[in-house]
Amino acid sequence: MERSSRAATAPGLRLGRSRPRYGEAIVKVVLLVAALVSIATTIGIVASLVSPTIEFFAEVGIVEFVTGTSWGPGFRPPTYGVLPLVTSTVVITLIAVLVAVPLGLLAAIYLSEYASRRVRKVIKPTLEVLAGIPTVVLGFFALTVVTPFLREWTPFDVSFKNGLSAGIVVGIMIIPLVASLAEDAMSAVPYGLREGAYALGSSRMVTSLRVVFPAALSGIIAGVILAVSRAFGETMIVVVAAGSNPSLTANPLQEMVTFASYIAQAASGDIPVGSTVYKAVFAVGSLLFVTTFALNYISARIVRRFREVYE
Amino acid sequence: MTVLTTPKTAVRLAAKGRPLREHLFRLALVASLVIALGFLALVLYSMISKGMGRFDARLWENMPSIRRPEAAGAQSAITGTMWLIGLTAVMALPTGILAAIYLEEYADRTRWYNRVIELNIQNLAAIPSIIYGILALGIIARVLGLGFGVLTGAIALSLLVLPIVIISAREAIRAVPPSIREGSLALGATQWQTIYRQVLPAAIPGIATGSILALSRAIGEAAPLIVLGAATFVPFNPESLFDRFSALPVQIYFWITQSREEFHLLAAAAIVILLALLLLMNSAAILLRNRYQKRY
Numbered sequence: 001m002e003r004s005s006r007a008a009t010a011p012g013l014r015l016g017r018s019r020p021r022y023g024e025a026i027v028k029v030v031l032l033v034a035a036l037v038s039i040a041t042t043i044g045i046v047a048s049l050v051s052p053t054i055e056f057f058a059e060v061g062i063v064e065f066v067t068g069t070s071w072g073p074g075f076r077p078p079t080y081g082v083l084p085l086v087t088s089t090v091v092i093t094l095i096a097v098l099v100a101v102p103l104g105l106l107a108a109i110y111l112s113e114y115a116s117r118r119v120r121k122v123i124k125p126t127l128e129v130l131a132g133i134p135t136v137v138l139g140f141f142a143l144t145v146v147t148p149f150l151r152e153w154t155p156f157d158v159s160f161k162n163g164l165s166a167g168i169v170v171g172i173m174i175i176p177l178v179a180s181l182a183e184d185a186m187s188a189v190p191y192g193l194r195e196g197a198y199a200l201g202s203s204r205m206v207t208s209l210r211v212v213f214p215a216a217l218s219g220i221i222a223g224v225i226l227a228v229s230r231a232f233g234e235t236m237i238v239v240v241a242a243g244s245n246p247s248l249t250a251n252p253l254q255e256m257v258t259f260a261s262y263i264a265q266a267a268s269g270d271i272p273v274g275s276t277v278y279k280a281v282f283a284v285g286s287l288l289f290v291t292t293f294a295l296n297y298i299s300a301r302i303v304r305r306f307r308e309v310y311e
Numbered sequence: 312m313t314v315l316t317t318p319k320t321a322v323r324l325a326a327k328g329r330p331l332r333e334h335l336f337r338l339a340l341v342a343s344l345v346i347a348l349g350f351l352a353l354v355l356y357s358m359i360s361k362g363m364g365r366f367d368a369r370l371w372e373n374m375p376s377i378r379r380p381e382a383a384g385a386q387s388a389i390t391g392t393m394w395l396i397g398l399t400a401v402m403a404l405p406t407g408i409l410a411a412i413y414l415e416e417y418a419d420r421t422r423w424y425n426r427v428i429e430l431n432i433q434n435l436a437a438i439p440s441i442i443y444g445i446l447a448l449g450i451i452a453r454v455l456g457l458g459f460g461v462l463t464g465a466i467a468l469s470l471l472v473l474p475i476v477i478i479s480a481r482e483a484i485r486a487v488p489p490s491i492r493e494g495s496l497a498l499g500a501t502q503w504q505t506i507y508r509q510v511l512p513a514a515i516p517g518i519a520t521g522s523i524l525a526l527s528r529a530i531g532e533a534a535p536l537i538v539l540g541a542a543t544f545v546p547f548n549p550e551s552l553f554d555r556f557s558a559l560p561v562q563i564y565f566w567i568t569q570s571r572e573e574f575h576l577l578a579a580a581a582i583v584i585l586l587a588l589l590l591l592m593n594s595a596a597i598l599l600r601n602r603y604q605k606r607y
Contacts, residue, residue, distance in 0.1 A: 027503045028417055034409035035418070038432050038477070041470045045442060048449030106343035114340060123344065125597045130351040132524070132589055134531025136560045137582050140567050141354050144361070144575065175347045205336040226437055233439025235534040236560075240567055260441045260534070267448065267538040285445045289438065296437040300430065 049289060052282035059276050065283070071246040071257070073266070073277040080280060082287070084246040088256035092167040092238060095252060096231040099171025101224060104178025108220075111179065112186035113208045124180070131176035139240030142169035147241065156253050161243030163256030169241065170234050174227040181226060185219025186212050222299040229295035233288055235260040259288040358586060362579030370580055374546040375562060380573035385581045388562035390548040391461065391541075392530060395558055398465030399472065399529045404522050406469070407476025411518075414477070415484040416506055436474035443471045444538025452539065459539055460553035467535040472525040479521020483514040516603030523596040527589050533560035559585045 057065065060080045068081015107127075111120055147165040150158045158164065189212050197207040213220070243255030244265055257265070266281045373384025410432075418425040447467035457463045487510050495505040511518075536558055544565075545557040557565075559581060566578035 021501055024501055024503050028413075031409050031413035031417060034406045035413040035428050037406050037410065037470075038435055038473060039428060041435060041446070041473070042431055044450045045438070045446045048446050048454075052449065103343045103347055106340050107347055110340035110344055114337065121601075123348070125593070126348060126351065128524075128597075129590065129593050130347065130354075132527055132531070132593055133351075133354060134533065134560050134585060134589070136531070136533045136564050136567070137358065137586065138354065140563070140578060140582065141357060143567065145353070145357050172347070172350045175350075179347070203330075203333055205333050229437055230439075233441065235439065235441045235537075236564065240564065260439055263441050263445065264534055264537050267444070268540070273453075282445065282449065285442060289442050292437065292439055292442075293434060296434045299437075300433060 045289065049282055049286045052279040053286045056276065056279035056283040059279070060283075069248045071262075073280050078276065080276075081248075082284070084248045085257060085259055085262055085284065087248060087250050088163060088242070088246065089232060089258040089260075091250050091252050092163050092170060092242065092256060092258055093228060093231045095164060095167025096171035096174060096234075097224075097228060099168055100174045100178050100227060100231075103171075104175045104227070105182055105220070107175070107179040108182035108186060109208050109213070112183045113204065113212060127176040127179060131173075131180075133173075135173060135234060135236040136240065138169050138173055139166075139237040142166055142237055142241035158253045159243075159255060161241060161255050163242050163252035163254065166238045166240075166242035166256070167252060169237050170231045173234065173237065174230050177230060178223060178227045181223025182216070182220045185216035185223065188219065189215045218302055218305075222303045225295055225299040225302070229292045229299070232258075232295065233260050233292050234258075235264050239264045259284050259291075263288070355586065358579055358582045361576065362581070362583040365576045365580035366583050370577075370584065375544065375557070375565075376546070377544055380571060380577055383574075383577055385559065385562050385577075385584070387545050387548050388557040388559045388581070389584070391545070391556040391558045391561075394461045394549050394556060395465050395468055396526055396530055398462065398552075399468045400522075400526055402465065403469035403472050403476055403525065403529075407473050407522075407525070408480050408518060410473075411477045411480035411484055412506060412511075415481050416502070416510070432474045432477055436478060439534075440471055440532055441534040441538060443467045444535030446470065447535060448538050458553050459541075459555060460551070461549045461556040462552040464536050464539055464541060464556060464558070467539065468529040468532060471532060471535060472529045475525040475528060476522060479524065480514070480518045483517025483521065484510060486517060487513045516599055520596045520600045523592050523599070527592040527596075530592075531560055531585065531589060533558075533564050536561050537564065 065080055065082050067083070068079060069083050070079040070081050071084045072079045111123060115123065142165045143161075146169055147158065147160065147162065150156070150162075150165055151160075193211050193215055194207055197211045202211070238256070238258050238261040242257065242261060244257060244261075245255045246257035246262070247254065249256075262284055263281050266277065271277045271281070369382065369384045371384060371386055371389055373382055374386050375388070376383040414425070414429065418428070420426065444467060447463055451457050451466055452459055452463050457466070491509050491513060492505050495509045496502070500508070541555075541557060541561045543555075545555055547554075549556040563578045563581050563585065566574040566581070569575075
């Protein structure tokens, strides 16, 4: 839409008026306060994380945290090496991406380039339903359907709780996200480009892959990064299906504990407030927050910087 | 913007002759969609087939029990979820809609603070839900002293879904054409009168759709509530804002972590309730969108 035609309600425009309207000013303040709730949320998150995290590093030491290879706050003596959580989080995210990106992108190409309006009208809400399934349900699905399947039908020695099953189901969870963001990006590519390609004799496949896909690439990458960040912070699927014993391994057939699943586990047990374990939860939370924040920021930057502006 | 469509003949000509790889590509596209939707069907089927045997009145009439799975129900979890959703709706929807009105109708985008608000909302929408649990645990429950009652849980869920409400309400408000605002202003209405009497009524279907989807997200959310310690044994309904509570997804998690198979059946039965509720809300949202969304 043209911005200029909306300027009628934009601020700064002073229409002549006969008397001051205090109600209007009050309304504006109320609305601004509502908008500021989101800022307060961010400040609250940072505030809740900062001081326990600093106290944690005063007690444990940042070197042990970053280089330690064993995570066992419950051990005697307790160990606070975060590397096992890092490898698990990365491995599960990677599996999820391997599942979701190909399926999500192909589904997006179909929806944007091939499907008729009618088909799209049915499939998009259905994908939304998939996106709306509670993750605790998906976790149960991973535990009771996917893991038994892997144990039965693959030659590997899959343990009862494992990172592979959790990663696959996290991937399923983010398929709709990848598909809908990629489809938005591809639908935004102007028709002129497609028509140009057709006029030069391209087939539909060539048009989709060589014209539309590259033109929408920045939006697609931003969407994939957002999906990665979602997988990175997924809690319930991992806590249910991937187990509770962290070890320094990249083998997804074993139990794995990610940042988010550790927080859920530790917090659902009884931990005394103010203890080192309690602070460890916040330290891991900080790590999770900073990482996802960075991913989201990169995604937003990519959209802004590399967006092809047509018109 | 007028939507131009490629003339059908051009597409047909382009696909003429159709070498094998064109067909294979199309097949791969359809297959990926079938796989994604197949998983959806599989999830629904496996939960229903597992849970239906235990899906009876005990589920909503009885309280959870640790020792006797055959007598256990999810009543405290169901009422807990109702409390949470009611409170979340009361807190998150007005705040979110007002914030959306501010951003769409009042905010001057050249001001840095408005850009910060906007970026911040985008970022909050992508923060893992468990972080909201940490916020609730560290600040709302302890520093603000609201404790671990149903109110704290609802605040955590409200903050979690607030960005979703704001983003969808903004889209709905943006879809109302400027000419409607201009007409109202030209007739002498003030800005707020224009918004309240013209823009909002036209945007209501879109706002309602987004609100329902946001609430359905809140219903299924377990992680922040677990951090608040809701996954413990709660055999009573909450009676005030500060009572301890359970919720359906949390109760389901609690049952999944039990080792006895009977509890897993209970979990599946409770999942059936949860999914039925969510499908109902989703269909309502889709119906609203398809029926009332005007194209200007």
